[in-house]
Amino acid sequence: MHGAYACAWHGAGHGANQPAFTYTQVDARPFGDNASHWYGIFDKANVINARPGRPKYPATDLVNIADNIVLFQKDNGGWPKNYDIFAVLDTRSKG
Secondary structure (H helix, E strand, O other), rough: OOOEEEEOOOOOOOOOOOEEEEEEEEHHHHHHHHHHHHOOOOOOOOOOOOOOOOOOOOOOHHHHHHHHHHHHOOOOOOOOOOOOOOOOOOOHHOO
């Protein structure tokens, strides 16, 4: 593991155009506390409030998880606390 990502190593002999590794899934552990707070606390100030019982993206769905990370990003480049990056959001929630 490296940071919040699990990697599949390709082995030795990488050329200049070959990546050293490929991301295969997002490690949910660093985000677990945020997600549990999001589902447990309703806050009018939240950009998006949780809807319990909704589906979540699997850790291997890198594109949709990345879309959520960018969606939650603030104008100043930071991120708010207590959001679930794995949440499957409906069109209305995405704004």
